[in-house]
Amino acid sequence: MPDQLIFGMEVFLNGLMAGVLYALVALGFVLIYKASGIFNYAQGVMALFAAMTLVGVMEGQVPFSHLINAVLGTDVHHFGWHLPALIGILTTMAVMVGLAWLVQKIIFKHLVGQEPIILFMATIGLAYFMEGLGDMMWGADIKKLDVGLPQGINIWIDETTYGIFGYGFFIDNLDIVATIIAAILVAILVAFSQYTKQGRAMRAVADDHQAALSVGVSLNFIWVMVWSVAGFVALVAGIMWGTKSGVQFSLSLIALKALPVLMLGGFTSIPGAIVGGLIIGVGEKLFEFAVGPLIGGATENWFAYVLALIFLVFRPQGLFGDKIIERV
Amino acid sequence: MTLAEDMGYTTADGRKIGGVVMEMKNITLRFGGVVAIKDISFDIREGEIRAIIGPNGAGKSSMLNVISGFYVPQDGEVLFHGKKRPQMKPFEVAQQGIARTFQNIALFEGMSVLDNVMTGRLTHMNSSIWSQALWKGKAEREEVENREICERIIDFLEIQSIRKTPVARLPYGLKKRVELARALASEPKLLLLDEPMAGMNVEEKEDMSRFILDVNDEFGTTIALIEHDMGVVMDLSDRVVVMDYGKKIGDGTPDEVRNNQAVIDAYLGVSHD
Numbered sequence: 001m002p003d004q005l006i007f008g009m010e011v012f013l014n015g016l017m018a019g020v021l022y023a024l025v026a027l028g029f030v031l032i033y034k035a036s037g038i039f040n041y042a043q044g045v046m047a048l049f050a051a052m053t054l055v056g057v058m059e060g061q062v063p064f065s066h067l068i069n070a071v072l073g074t075d076v077h078h079f080g081w082h083l084p085a086l087i088g089i090l091t092t093m094a095v096m097v098g099l100a101w102l103v104q105k106i107i108f109k110h111l112v113g114q115e116p117i118i119l120f121m122a123t124i125g126l127a128y129f130m131e132g133l134g135d136m137m138w139g140a141d142i143k144k145l146d147v148g149l150p151q152g153i154n155i156w157i158d159e160t161t162y163g164i165f166g167y168g169f170f171i172d173n174l175d176i177v178a179t180i181i182a183a184i185l186v187a188i189l190v191a192f193s194q195y196t197k198q199g200r201a202m203r204a205v206a207d208d209h210q211a212a213l214s215v216g217v218s219l220n221f222i223w224v225m226v227w228s229v230a231g232f233v234a235l236v237a238g239i240m241w242g243t244k245s246g247v248q249f250s251l252s253l254i255a256l257k258a259l260p261v262l263m264l265g266g267f268t269s270i271p272g273a274i275v276g277g278l279i280i281g282v283g284e285k286l287f288e289f290a291v292g293p294l295i296g297g298a299t300e301n302w303f304a305y306v307l308a309l310i311f312l313v314f315r316p317q318g319l320f321g322d323k324i325i326e327r328v
Numbered sequence: 329m330t331l332a333e334d335m336g337y338t339t340a341d342g343r344k345i346g347g348v349v350m351e352m353k354n355i356t357l358r359f360g361g362v363v364a365i366k367d368i369s370f371d372i373r374e375g376e377i378r379a380i381i382g383p384n385g386a387g388k389s390s391m392l393n394v395i396s397g398f399y400v401p402q403d404g405e406v407l408f409h410g411k412k413r414p415q416m417k418p419f420e421v422a423q424q425g426i427a428r429t430f431q432n433i434a435l436f437e438g439m440s441v442l443d444n445v446m447t448g449r450l451t452h453m454n455s456s457i458w459s460q461a462l463w464k465g466k467a468e469r470e471e472v473e474n475r476e477i478c479e480r481i482i483d484f485l486e487i488q489s490i491r492k493t494p495v496a497r498l499p500y501g502l503k504k505r506v507e508l509a510r511a512l513a514s515e516p517k518l519l520l521l522d523e524p525m526a527g528m529n530v531e532e533k534e535d536m537s538r539f540i541l542d543v544n545d546e547f548g549t550t551i552a553l554i555e556h557d558m559g560v561v562m563d564l565s566d567r568v569v570v571m572d573y574g575k576k577i578g579d580g581t582p583d584e585v586r587n588n589q590a591v592i593d594a595y596l597g598v599s600h601d
Contacts, residue, residue, distance in 0.1 A: 196460045197453040204436055204447050211434035214396070215514065216422035216451040 003167075010161075010169045011289040012282055017175035019281020020182045021240055025254050026261040026273040027186070028233040033267050034206040035226040038108065038119045042127035044255020046096075046231060049134045051238030051247040053095050055145050056138040058088035063137040085147035089235070096231030099130075104224045112219075131252065140249070145242035149177050178240045185236060186274060189229070193270075202226060206268075260308035266318025275319060280304045336373060339566055346374030348410070349550050350395065350518055355404035357390055364390040365401065366574040372518065377544050378552045379561045382571035383594060388554045389431060391571070392522050395552070396428045397421035423451050427516035429507045431523045431554075437496040441506050444495055445482060448513025449474040478513050484546070485509050485539055501532040505539070512543060519543075521553035525560055533557070537564055558595070562586065570594070 028043045040046075056063060060079040069075055083091075107122055150173040158168035193199035204212040205222045212219065241251050257280075265276025284303040292299045311318070336346045350372040357365040365387045372378045380388045393399040395406065397418040406413045408424065416424075427448070436444050452474065455467040482488055485505055490498060495506060504524060511519055524540065525533045537560055543549050555561045561568060562582040570578035570585055572594040578585045585591055 196457060197450060197455075198457060200443075200447060201450055203439065203443075204450070207436035207438050208434050210430065211436055212447075213398075213418040214422055214428050214430070214434065215447045215510065216419050217447075218417070218419045 006165045006167050008286065008289060010171075011285050013169065013171060014175070015282035015285030016278055017171070017179055017281070018285065019278035020175075020179045020274075021237065021277075022254075022257050022261050022280055023274045023277025024178075024182050024185070024233060024237040024240065025258040026265065026277055027189070027270065028230040028237065029255075029258055029262055030265075030267060030270055030273045031189075031226055031230045031233065035202055036108070036119075036205075036223055037116060038123060039116070039267070040230065041120065041123040041255070042130055043230065043234060043258070044252040045127040045130045045134075046099075046234035047238040047241065047254065048247070048249070048252040049099075049130050049238075050092055050096055050231065050235035051145060051242035051251060052134045052138045052143065054088050054092045054147070054235070054239065055143045055242070055247055057091045058083050058085065058147075059143075061138060066139070067136060089147070089239075092235055093232060096235060097228045100227030100231050101224050103227055104220060108223065109220065127252070131249075142246050142248040143242075145239065145247050147239060147243065149174055149239075149243050151243070174240070174244060181236065181240075185233070186270065190270060198222075198225060257304065260304035262318070263308035264311050264318060266320045269318065269320035272318055272320030280307065283307055336375075339376075343375065343545070345376045345566065348372070349374045349408070350552075351407040351410075352391075352395070353405040353407065355391070355394060355401045355406070357387075357394060357399055357401045363574050365394070365571075367404075368569075368571070368574075368576045369404075370569045370576065370579055372550060372552050373567075374550055375544070375548050376550060376566040377540070377564055378550075379565035379568045380552065380554045380571060381556075381558065381561050381568060385573075386571040387574040388571055389522060390574075392428070392520050392552070392554055395421075395518075396426060396520055422514070425451075425514070425517035426520065427511035427514045427518075428520035429504070429511050429522055429524060431526060433500075433503050433507055435495045435503055435507055435510070438494065440492050440494055441487060441498075441509075442478065442482070442491045444506055445478045445509045445513045446474065448510040449478065451514055477515070478509075481509050481512050484542070485512075501528055501535075504528070504532075504536065508536075508539065508543075512547070512549070515547075516549065519549050519551045521551060523554050523556060525555060525557060533560060540564060 025043060025047065028046070029040060032038055032040045032043070055061075060081040060083065062068065062076050062079060065077050069077075103126065107126065108119070111119055111122060152173055154171045154173050154176060157171045162168035191199075193203055201212070201217045202222055202225065204215065204217055205219055209219060212222075237254070238247075238251065241254055245251075261273060261276040261280050263276075264279055265272030265274070284300045284307075287303045288297070288299045336344065338344055348371045351369075352371070353369050355365055355368050356363070368387075368391065380391055382388050390399060394401050397416045397420065400415055408426075422428075436447065439447075453470055455465075455470050459465055459467040482491060485508065487502065487505055487509060490502065495503060498506065508521070508524065511521075521540070525536050528536065540551065540553070541564065544551055553561075553565070555564075565582060567580060568578070568582055568585045569576060570588070570591045572590075577590040577594055578588040580588070
């Protein structure tokens with residue numbers, strides 16, 4: 001087998017796994033957009049905030065310590081404990097649910113029925129507010145996140161591929177774990193929305209608010225639930241990306257990578273977010289590998305957007321998005 | 329009112345009508361300076377088909393929206409089963425057993441007919457999320473029961489052939505029927521129909537009238553409906569409230585209403601000399 005093809009396969013696999021992470025972020029967008037028609041620009045910051053909170057809780061950091069010290073003249077920074085990852089994750093989840101409730105109560109409850117652009121603006125405000133809040137609570141420094149996920153080269157794949165091709169593939173254990181977790185998460189979400197009462201109510205709200213009210217569904221409850229689920233997805237994404245590249249501001253920018261995924265997969269489709277993520281992940285890695293060297297590289301910065309743009313022209317609703325049918 | 333009257337009455341075709349289920353007392357609803365409903369009182373008895381009629385803009389839909397909690401009246405009381413109802417959100421009203429359909433149809437367009445009808449059962453599902461997740465015990469029983477009830481209603485309304493069809497693909501008349509099915513699925517104590525026959529042709533109207541009568545007959549469902557078409561209303565209903573410019577101008581059996589001078593004036597116009 002020619003070397004180029006073997007390298008290409010390795011790039012392909014790595015692209016798939018990067019795609020899973022994109023898909024995770026895109027999933028959070030889809031959930032909220034489906035249920036409330038809000039394009040949540042803050043999804044990336046939610047991932048950052050969740051990861052920061054997780055680190056803070058696990059490391060026993062005192063939230064708002066700078067503020068507390070400045071006001072009270074004290075000098076507290078740490079509680080002096082280290083908590084296991086599971087407790088940290090559960091606590092962070094509780095925080096995300098509380099946040100979902102507050103966001104609904106303070107912001108979106110008052111914006112029901114407003115233009116989509118106004119809702120979008122509100123989420124931009126929310127994004128910057130949460131960024132500031134996160135920095136204020138936990139500090140703006142780059143943090144290391146370690147919840148015990150395996151990292152580094154997968155020896156088994158390396159050796160097996162070496163045995164077959166005479167060249168060992170470099171596949172990161174973390175990527176493998178992320179793929180498995182994402183797959184489980186998606187399976188749970190799909191089962192939840194298809195087979196449970198709350199899921200059915202969620203789909204009802206996503207489809208028609210008035211009709212949902214008439215069958216006894218509380219819109220407020222469903223919205224808080226959806227923001228909580230999106231918060232959970234953000235937490236998972238935050239853990240994966242945070243473990244990979246540290247918890248820092250740039251984590252919130254992965255939201256921007258989710259945009260082309262959404263254009264490709266459609267804003268309203270959970271499977272679309274997954275497939276879209278995979279296509280973008282594989283596409284940008286393969287393109288960089290095959291065409292990058294010819295045109296000076298750094299194609300990963302723009303490839304996804306151009307692909308999405310081309311897609312938009314031919315299929316504006318995305319791969320799996322609801323078809324736009326106009327009855328005349 | 330004598331005691332005998334209060335316990336209900338028997339209709340000409342021999343159906344027993346029970347006591348008062350819902351009572352509207354001096355309802356007034358304003359939108360800014362516009363008075364949509366002006367001091368209206370009437371009641372709905374168990375098992376009857378009660379119609380609210382009136383010319384365009386008379387306030388009929390507003391009245392239905394007050395009953396179903398979509399509008400909150402400035403004055404007056406709503407009594408449900410004899411108890412004053414506190415101010416409620418529409419979903420809370422639905423949870424109390426008051427189902428409704430909409431003039432402009434509000435279905436879940438992306439779902440199949442069966443899924444739409446199943447949403448009518450949401451208020452009857454109370455197994456915990458954990459038991460649903462494990463698909464054990466109560467959750468499984470509930471789902472099977474609910475499914476059976478929905479299938480029975482689907483059969484009853486003769487929409488078996490489109491059970492799996494996405495609602496968006498259905499023609500108008502069938503959508504109206506699916507909406508009725510969804511409302512029925514909740515086994516409502518009171519069913520509100522907002523212009524169930526609007527925009528239908530004669531044949532579809534006849535079908536819908538038959539279904540409304542059958543539903544009332546078969547399940548004993550109390551029905552309050554709004555309708556434009558006088559002929560249809562008179563054939564269907566046991567008692568009729570007539571509204572005009574937000575006021576009640578008549579209330580009684582179809583015959584009484586038909587001979588009411590104020591009603592005739594409202595519908596046919598009156599000379600001013």
